[in-house]
Amino acid sequence: xxxxxxxxxxxxxxxxENPSVIMNEAAFKDMNIDWRYITLLVKPQxxxxxxxxxxxxxxxGINLTIPHKISALKYVDEISQSAKLIGAINIVVxxxxxxxFGDNTDGKGFIAGLQEQNIxxxxxxxxxxxxxxAARAICIESALAGCSKIHIIARTVExxxxxxxxxxxxxxxxxxxxxxTDNIDIGKCDILVNATSIGLYPDVNLPNINYDSVDKNTxxxxxxxxxxxxxxLEKFLERxxxxxxxxxxxxxxxxxxxxLWTGQKPDLAVMKESLISSYNELR
Ligand code: NDP
Numbered sequence: 439x440x441x442x443x444x445x446x447x448x449x450x451x452x453x454x455e456n457p458s459v460i461m462n463e464a465a466f467k468d469m470n471i472d473w474r475y476i477t478l479l480v481k482p483q484x485x486x487x488x489x490x491x492x493x494x495x496x497x498x499g500i501n502l503t504i505p506h507k508i509s510a511l512k513y514v515d516e517i518s519q520s521a522k523l524i525g526a527i528n529i530v531v532x533x534x535x536x537x538x539f540g541d542n543t544d545g546k547g548f549i550a551g552l553q554e555q556n557i558x559x560x561x562x563x564x565x566x567x568x569x570x571x572a573a574r575a576i577c578i579e580s581a582l583a584g585c586s587k588i589h590i591i592a593r594t595v596e597x598x599x600x601x602x603x604x605x606x607x608x609x610x611x612x613x614x615x616x617x618x619t620d621n622i623d624i625g626k627c628d629i630l631v632n633a634t635s636i637g638l639y640p641d642v643n644l645p646n647i648n649y650d651s652v653d654k655n656t657x658x659x660x661x662x663x664x665x666x667x668x669x670x671l672e673k674f675l676e677r678x679x680x681x682x683x684x685x686x687x688x689x690x691x692x693x694x695x696x697x698l699w700t701g702q703k704p705d706l707a708v709m710k711e712s713l714i715s716s717y718n719e720l721r
Contacts, residue, residue: 440472445495446699447476449488449510450503454479457664457713458501461692464712465704473498473700482509489513492530493538499531499699507542507571514540523604524578526571528691531698541698544572545579547691548661552629554686554706557657563587565627567645569598569615572661573633577601581611590615591622591647623651632660637668639717644669654678663688664717685710 448458454477462475480488482505489510492500502510507526511517514530517540521527527540549559559580566573569592577588578601588611592598598615605613616622624630624647636645637660652658658674663684671681689709696704 444471444473445476445497446473446499446501447478447497448501448503449478449480449485449506451479451481451505453477453503456503457688457716458503458692460712460716461689461709462696465693465696465709468705468708469700469702471700471702480506482506485509486513489538493532493536497532499529499695501695502528502530504571511540514538517541520545520579520582523582523608524575526575528575529695529698542575542579543691543694543698544575544687545577546694547687547689548576548631548659549579549583550690550694551659551682551686552657554690555680555682557629558584560584561586562628563589563626564629564631565589565591565624566631566633567591567618567647568632568634569594569601570633570635573631574601576631576633576661577613578604578609581605581609581613585611587611587627588613589625589627591618591624592616593618618646620646621648622646623648624656625651626653627656629657629659632658632662632668632670635662637662637670639664642669644673649673649677652677652679657682659687660684661687663713666714666717685713688713 459475459477466473515537521542524542531539590598595617602613602615658679658681660668660670661684662668666683666685
């Protein structure tokens with residue numbers, strides 16, 4: 439018997455609109471375990487103290503979101519191989535001997551979302567729109583998972599070039615990139631991913647690509663979780679492509695985090711339902 443809950447949460451700035459608490463607490467309740475997920479506002483200049491607090495208060499771990507994913511590397515004791523290549527962590531796990539272990543579950547969540555639909559990345563060609571933090575994790579993790587080709591289309595092509603270099607130097611996958619121009623043609627690919635922030639609620643914009651240039655057999659993934667059906671996905675639903683929404687990736691990475699912290703697998707459906715109800719309440 440213990441009256442002390444196990445603590446995890448997220449450090450971010452801003453962080454008020456981060457929905458992770460909803461799906462994590464829903465999962466803990468469903469798993470019947472006394473764990474709490476706390477949303478914590480941590481300013482960039484106070485991240486070091488926040489990590490000292492994390493250790494002092496015996497947190498089991500923490501998620502990291504904007505702007506801490508890179509700067510947090512300084513405050514952990516060990517990091518995973520893929521987090522090292524990505525150059526950022528979004529989760530910390532406190533191991534038995536008080537070692538803080540950093541990992542990155544964004545790309546792993548993307549892969550888990552595809553696996554839910556029985557799609558593997560082995561020998562697939564993927565095209566990714568955007569070259570920010572999420573795109574970087576998705577591209578590097580997909581290359582490590584056996585993707586044969588990755589093509590990045592990015593407004594800031596310098597960031598895409600960095601990702602291409604990391605992939606070509608460290609994996610067997612061939613990576614290329616090009617600068618995003620208006621109404622750009624999408625060449626042949628197995629999976630097209632919108633990894634930009636275009637379309638996140640309340641934004642109703644669409645990535646500026648030539649939608650007619652996308653093959654009917656291309657699988658479409660949008661990483662925007664809110665709204666679950668973005669304008670981007672609507673375009674492809676009309677055209678009959680197989681589409682996967684950003685909730686699958688969000689829940690996928692959250693579930694991997696819960697398993698890293700607790701050693702137990704949560705129910706994905708419970709997590710997804712909790713987010714959908716919460717988003718519906720906002721509208
Ligand atoms: P970043 O700010 O690091 O990257 C955003 C990317 O979008 C950049 O490449 C940026 O280009 C690009 N972009 C934004 N607007 C435009 C535009 N008008 N035209 C072309 N490119 C544009 O953010 P993250 O990578 O961390 O996150 C991106 C989105 O993914 C967020 O909306 C977030 O909610 C979502 N996300 C979802 C997750 C999930 O689990 N489903 C996990 C993580 C993130 P540039 O570099 O030129 O500014």
